Amino acid sequence: MSIKTRLLKRGVLGVAGILGWLATALPASAEPSIGAWLSSTVENGVPVQTDTLRFGCNDKIYAVIDLADLSDGSHQLQVDWTDPTGKTREHIDYPLHNGDTTRITVWLQLHPPKGAALFSFFNPAIGMDDFIGTWQVDINLDSKTRLNQTFEVLC
Numbered sequence: 001m002s003i004k005t006r007l008l009k010r011g012v013l014g015v016a017g018i019l020g021w022l023a024t025a026l027p028a029s030a031e032p033s034i035g036a037w038l039s040s041t042v043e044n045g046v047p048v049q050t051d052t053l054r055f056g057c058n059d060k061i062y063a064v065i066d067l068a069d070l071s072d073g074s075h076q077l078q079v080d081w082t083d084p085t086g087k088t089r090e091h092i093d094y095p096l097h098n099g100d101t102t103r104i105t106v107w108l109q110l111h112p113p114k115g116a117a118l119f120s121f122f123n124p125a126i127g128m129d130d131f132i133g134t135w136q137v138d139i140n141l142d143s144k145t146r147l148n149q150t151f152e153v154l155c
Contacts (some may be wrong), residue, residue: 032075034139034147035066047105057128057155061108063137072099078140081108084133084153108137110153128155 039047040059047062055061063079075096081089092106110131131153139147 030069032070032141032145033068034141034145035068036137036139036147036149037064038062038137038149038151039064053149053151055151055153057110057131057153059110059153061151063106063108063139063149065104065106065139066101067096067104067141068101070096070099070102073097075142077104078138079106080138080140082136082138083130084135085130087130131155 037049038053039050039062040055041048041050047064077094077096079092083089090108094104096102110128132155133153135151135153137149137151
């Protein structure tokens, strides 16, 4: 084998070795992940996870959101609560300025129209017609990762 061929092989092996080292030395940028659960049960001031996705008209409904694999820097979390008619009832913009993992809790509290509270003793569903049915909570991070969760409100 000539000197030229050996140098060429060493050069190719050298480049392959550098590329292999770069692939292992530089961490892969993982996509952030979103996990969430809903609850209206609170113990010691903190929402606790339950097995139900049915809530009453007077419940305060918590969405507990776990974010993982966030890169360092600024992020934007958006949460939309949409009623059974398709109307967005609550929109939350929450800026984040950290990386790694975090837990954020947001909530929805339904309020009957004025005057309905007077008659709610006889019928808790009075004035709450638009609230009864299947709702959706949409969780969006940096306009990329998305999680949709449906739940029911019954009176």
